[in-house]
Amino acid sequence: MAIAIVTATAVSAQEDKMVISTVQADKDNGYEGNTATRCGIKFNIKLSGVTKVELESVDGNYLAGTASFKKDSQGVMSVDKVENASTVITFDSNDKSGFTPGKDYYILTLPCDLYGGYRLSIYRNGLVAHYFGVHQEVKLGTFISPVDLVESELAFDKPDAPLVEEGRPKMDSKTHSLFVQYRRQPTEANKQALLHQMEVRYDKVVARKKNKLRELEREARTYNIVEHMQGIVDEMVQNRKNRIQQQFLRFIDPRKDENPKDAWMVLRGASASNAYIGYTPVTNAEYATFKTDFVYDAGKENYPVVNITIAEATAYCNWLTAQDRKHIYRLPSEEEWVLGAGHMPKDVAMNSNRIESDLTAVDAYKQSLGACGGIDFWGNCWEWTTSTDTNGQYIIKGGSWDSKRDDCRSEKSDDVRTGTLGYANVGFRVVRTDVSNDR
Numbered sequence: 001m002a003i004a005i006v007t008a009t010a011v012s013a014q015e016d017k018m019v020i021s022t023v024q025a026d027k028d029n030g031y032e033g034n035t036a037t038r039c040g041i042k043f044n045i046k047l048s049g050v051t052k053v054e055l056e057s058v059d060g061n062y063l064a065g066t067a068s069f070k071k072d073s074q075g076v077m078s079v080d081k082v083e084n085a086s087t088v089i090t091f092d093s094n095d096k097s098g099f100t101p102g103k104d105y106y107i108l109t110l111p112c113d114l115y116g117g118y119r120l121s122i123y124r125n126g127l128v129a130h131y132f133g134v135h136q137e138v139k140l141g142t143f144i145s146p147v148d149l150v151e152s153e154l155a156f157d158k159p160d161a162p163l164v165e166e167g168r169p170k171m172d173s174k175t176h177s178l179f180v181q182y183r184r185q186p187t188e189a190n191k192q193a194l195l196h197q198m199e200v201r202y203d204k205v206v207a208r209k210k211n212k213l214r215e216l217e218r219e220a221r222t223y224n225i226v227e228h229m230q231g232i233v234d235e236m237v238q239n240r241k242n243r244i245q246q247q248f249l250r251f252i253d254p255r256k257d258e259n260p261k262d263a264w265m266v267l268r269g270a271s272a273s274n275a276y277i278g279y280t281p282v283t284n285a286e287y288a289t290f291k292t293d294f295v296y297d298a299g300k301e302n303y304p305v306v307n308i309t310i311a312e313a314t315a316y317c318n319w320l321t322a323q324d325r326k327h328i329y330r331l332p333s334e335e336e337w338v339l340g341a342g343h344m345p346k347d348v349a350m351n352s353n354r355i356e357s358d359l360t361a362v363d364a365y366k367q368s369l370g371a372c373g374g375i376d377f378w379g380n381c382w383e384w385t386t387s388t389d390t391n392g393q394y395i396i397k398g399g400s401w402d403s404k405r406d407d408c409r410s411e412k413s414d415d416v417r418t419g420t421l422g423y424a425n426v427g428f429r430v431v432r433t434d435v436s437n438d439r
Contacts, residue, residue: 020064020110022086027094040109042143044102045122047151051098052123055107056088058132058210059116063089063109077140079111087214098124112138117207120146122154129154132211134203148174148200175201182252195248202244209233228406235411243411246339250371264432265372269339272433277332277340279374280362281305281383281427282316290319302361304381304427310394310419313384313428320430332431334387334413337397340429341378341410342371350379351401352408359401359425374429378408381427382415389416400425 018037041055057063065085069077091107093099120131131154136144150173171179175197182190213229220226236243249269257266264276285301287308288294296303308316313331320329332340348368351360362376370377377383382396382403389395393416399408402425407415417423 016069018067018069018110020067020089020108022064022088023090023092024107025092025094026099026105037140038108039111039138039140040143041107041118041120041138042104042145043107043120044104044145045099045151046101047122047124048101049098050122050124051093051096053091053105053107054088054119054121054123055091055109056119056121056211056214057112057114057117058119058207058214059113060087060214061112061114063087063112065110067110082110106143109138111140114138114144117203117210119207119211120149123159124156126159127156128159129156130208130211132204132207134200134207148172150174172201179251183254191252194252195244198248198251199244202240202247206233206236206240209236231406232409235409239411243343246335250339250342265340265374267336267340267372267431270336270431272431274434275336276432277336277372277374278429278431280376281381281429282313283362287316290316300359300361302363303359304362304376306359306381306424306427307422308384308426308428309422310384312422317430326435327432328435329430329432331384331386331428334385334395334397336431337383337385337429338410340370340372340374341398343411344378344409348378350399350405350408352379352399352403352405354402356401377410379403381425382417382423384417384419384426384428391416393417394419396426 043053055063062079062082062085065082067079067082070080071077089107089109091105099105114136115134117132117134118136120133122129122131131146131149133144133146133148138144153172175194178190178194178197182194209229210233213226213233216226216229246269251269253266253268255266255268255274257264263279265279267275267277281304283302284294284296284305287305288296294305296305310331317329317331321327345368349365350368351365359380362380364376365379366375368378369375378398379401381398381400383398385395385397387395395413396415396417397410397412399405399412406412417426
């Protein structure tokens with residue numbers, strides 16, 4: 001079998017070999033036609049002034065190098081070994097004014113699994129924008145395309161600006177369209193289409209995280225930074241199904257807040273059909289209304305109440321329930337707490353990592369909102385949940401003032417405490433549901 005050898009300037013043939021250069025150009029006005037021995041990515045950009053495109057596999061799979069091939073029992077050829085391998089390819093325009101808008105260009109690559117994601121960086125007028133593609137594979141004889149690239153949604157920035165992975169990306173046009181379609185016609189087909197698009201969106205966020213990891217592997221001065229990012233990526237991959245399901249349930253919950261001016265936030269996606277969650281953790285002043293002999297330091301009325309056991313927190317909830325014929329009050333499960341908090345934004349402002357010397361008022365960092373619109377989900381004090389581990393220890397969420405930032409992440413699920421004890425950095429938040437749904 002003859003496999004094409006591809007360089008930046010020429011194409012020739014050699015038995016069972018393929019050579020792909022890390023630096024390519026449109027000198028020959030792009031590749032014309034798809035033969036069985038070539039593959040890669042085709043792009044077509046309508047913007048003017050684009051002078052360079054850079055391609056990278058976020059999973060570290062090889063895109064360029066000298067590849068030898070092997071044949072399986074079915075006679076199908078696949079890459080065996082790659083010498084001088086690279087995960088990055090640069091494709092330059094020979095014209096100083098850039099690529100011709102609306103024209104097809106072909107970046108030649110090795111056959112490569114890009115299901116986990118790839119970065120396509122577009123350089124224009126001294127700035128760069130990054131597109132991330134997922135769920136695609138480059139096979140011999142095929143050229144994939146960034147099918148959902150919307151040029152109007154590209155965000156251009158300086159090339160040396162850090163690649164920030166957004167905690168909560170803005171809704172793109174396709175997701176918005178599918179969301180509107182589902183709201184108008186909530187059929188199973190429309191539901192599955194929207195769910196699939198949310199899976200794509202989630203995997204694109206993961207791809208950005210992976211790309212940041214690749215960048216750190218090349219540039220970080222200490223391994224601890226790389227290890228930290230690897231942990232975040234691993235967690236997102238491991239909990240993919242649960243996190244997408246939580247996001248989806250929250251996303252399609254049609255409820256509106258019955259009383260936007262009160263201290264209860266709609267807990268979207270919760271299994272209890274009319275669940276709300278507290279805007280903040282329970283404060284000293286609120287707890288003292290229940291337990292009249294409770295004493296706290298002057299001036300700390302709005303601080304979270306701590307040193308409270310599970311039984312004491314439950315008693316407070318039961319007290320609230322006794323005063324309200326329409327609702328039941330209780331501690332949240334871990335799942336409900338995560339639904340309320342949502343994913344912790346990367347650069348969220350919060351009381352953690354000892355930036356304060358102790359607890360602060362629950363509204364000290366009120367600019368940092370959880371998914372439900374509540375505050376103080378991350379840092380300041382841990383919060384009890386009713387969920388337990390295999391040893392009967394209660395799972396706590398959100399971290400505290402003396403926690404590392406990483407320990408405050410909503411998805412972290414391995415911090416537990418003994419429910420019969422109170423702790424100086426553990427408080428609680430309350431969930432409210434309708435009586436008819438919980439009794």
